[in-house]
Structures are given as C-alpha cells and as structure tokens.
Amino acid sequence: MVSLVPESTTSDTTIAHPRSPTETTESTQMLSPMDRKATRVMRYREKxxxxxxxxxxxxxxxxxxxxxxxxxxxxxxRGMK
Structure with a gap:
C-alpha cells in the first residue's frame, strides 16, 4: 500500500492567533466605548x-x-495538648 503526501504544506498558509497583540490593539482603537463594553459583557456571559x-x-x-x-x-x- 502506498500513501501519498499532499503537495501543499502548512507553511503556505499563515495562521494568526485569535488574540495576538496587534489585532487587539487595532480593533480596540476603532471601537467606541459602548461597543467595547458590549464586547466585554458578551465575553463575560460566555465565560x-x-x-x-x-x-x-x-x-x-x-x-x-x-x-x-x-x-x-x-x-x-492538634498535636499541642
């Protein structure tokens, strides 16, 4: 039995961490205070x-x-009697 290895590797695609520092700082700067609070409340409820x-x-x-x-x-x- 011969097994084949796919030609594409994971090095072709980049996977960004969902909470990377660059993403969070950019996204929080664009959100209004109300949106930030709503996001925090939603995360609290999920947790x-x-x-x-x-x-x-x-x-x-x-x-x-x-x-x-x-x-x-x-x-x-207690041992002190």
Missing part, C-alpha cells in the same frame, strides 16, 4: 456559561497529608 462549581482538588500533596492526619469529630487534632 459564565462554562463555569464549574464542583469541588476540585488543587494540591494532591495537601490532600494526602489531610487524609493522614488524625481527626476528632471531623476536626483535625
């Missing part, structure tokens, strides 16, 4: 839709340490 409120563990090492510590009535026991 609000993707929020996650479930519990997440940020530091695995802290979780391991907490699981090893002795507890009394669900409180961590």
């Amino acid at each position: 609000k839709k993707t929020r996650k409120f479930e519990k997440r563990i940020r530091y695995a090492s802290r979780k391991e340490y907490a699981e090893k510590r002795p507890r009394i009535k669900s409180w961590f026991e």
